[in-house]
Amino acid sequence: MYPAQFDYHTPGTVKEALDLLGKYKDDAKLLAGGHSLLPAMKFRLARPAHLVDLRKVPGLAGIKEEGGSLVIGAMTTHWAVESSPLVKAKCPVLAQTAAQIGDPMVRNMGTIGGSLSHADPAADYPATIIALNAEMVVEGPKGKRTIKVDDFFKSLMTTAVGPDEILTEVRVPVCGANVGCAYMKFPHPASRFAVVGVAAALTVEGGKVSKASIGITGAGTKAVRAKGVEAALLGKALDAATIQAAAEKAPDGVDVQADLQGSVEYKTHLLKVFAKRAIEAAAKK
Ligand SMILES: Cc1cc2nc3c(=O)[nH]c(=O)nc-3n(C[C@H](O)[C@H](O)[C@H](O)COP(=O)(O)OP(=O)(O)OC[C@H]3O[C@@H](n4cnc5c(N)ncnc54)[C@H](O)[C@@H]3O)c2cc1C
Structure with a gap:
């Protein structure tokens, strides 16, 4: 199965990626790990004329602790979440959830931001980030905004992230001792x-x-x-x-x-x- 023809873009910054989304609008799709989008394109369920690959944008992957929360970059793979000593220590259920996703290949390519943005009704992360009261940080042409998890999942495969926005971070409160x-x-x-x-x-x-x-x-x-x-x-x-x-x-x-x-x-x-x-x-x- 081959996808329909598309142009491939490799922005070097979030701003460049946003500009491409602004330029090509409904004809553009962001590419993260590709483990939901590419199968959809091969089945011709998605036919974006422009693919905007986020993998060369620095700073979108990684995990750190900041102000009582784990800050997880959208491009952080499921494997990185599963194996992170910081996640295991501060929020073990998130690592345990990541470890239950698909198989090693899916976990090495798929990203937390891609999974949450795709909002597959059978995806694993959504249940856990609801339980953990996470927040999602998105960037768009008007700047950054934060979306609480209860406002994030709108309907089938639809989230509060606008077509001109990029999910950049997931903020998960650190789990307390009790x-x-x-x-x-x-x-x-x-x-x-x-x-x-x-x-x-x-x-x-x-x-x-x-x-x-x-x-x-x-x-x-x-x-x-x-x-x-x-x-x-x-x-x-x-x-x-x-x-x-x-x-x-x-x-x-x-x-x-x-x-x-x-x-x-x-x-x-x-x-x-x-x-x-x-x-x-x-x-x-
Ligand atoms: C065989 C197989 C088994 C799987 N099993 C499971 C499973 O057990 N549990 C599970 O939860 N998932 C499973 N998945 C899905 C997997 O976790 C995907 O990796 C995930 O759903 C999508 O992440 P991605 O990084 O691959 O995103 P992509 O496929 O690249 O993108 C998905 C969608 O999100 C959009 N997007 C991506 N990143 C962003 C962003 N930063 N901001 C805004 N929009 C963005 C894209 O435009 C696209 O519409 C499986 C997939 C496969 C192929």
Whole structure:
């Protein structure tokens, strides 16, 4: 399979990349790791006339700690997140999530910015960055702006990043000592995409949950916050009955979709099972 013909651009700065987006508008597409865009182009589901490759733009990849957050450049590969000592120390669930994406080739090429911008409904990162209350920094012709994760995923494969903007950074608050986090997914046996994935970040103070943050991916058209589960955990001790009751709320607010992976009933069931597993695993930590 070959993609339709396109012109290939290699900007050397974010400004140059933005200028190209401004010049070619709807005919242009940013290229990061290419592991979602190139298959789409080969199937002719995407036919950009201009590809703007971000791989030669310095400063877009890397991980550092700044002001209580991990700052992860958009072009940071899944492998770099998975293997980063800083991520493992400060926000281990993010490394664990990255490690569950696809296979080594996908993880060595695919980027966190590409994954979040693509917003595949079965992608792994979205659940975890919802649970971690991350923020996305984007740059456009009018400068920089920051988007909170709850405002980021708009609908199927659509985010708040404008067509003339570039996602440059993901800012993830460092996990505190009394925060337990986990990401649990039911992977598709071939692609490893999440048929259902649930991430939980729980803060426990005085034996009770003082903060619960739960993200869900896979089951619906976009990743969502599981507000019902969060409410059911708040102020409670993490005993078996509380966890079971909270997990039962996982499908609330999820627009569960039937597809080749399963029926609505099956995915609804999986949501409850994986919410329970994620909460239990977070509670143990
Ligand atoms: C066989 C296979 C298995 C996979 N399994 C999984 C899995 O288990 N879990 C999972 O989560 N993912 C999986 N993926 C997807 C993979 O993680 C991709 O790498 C990811 O979805 C896209 O990242 P990318 O860097 O390759 O982006 P690209 O494919 O280069 O781009 C994707 C889209 O995002 C846009 N874009 C890219 N970067 C930016 C940016 N900085 N700002 C704005 N827009 C941008 C592009 O224009 C394009 O529209 C799999 C992919 C393959 C091929």
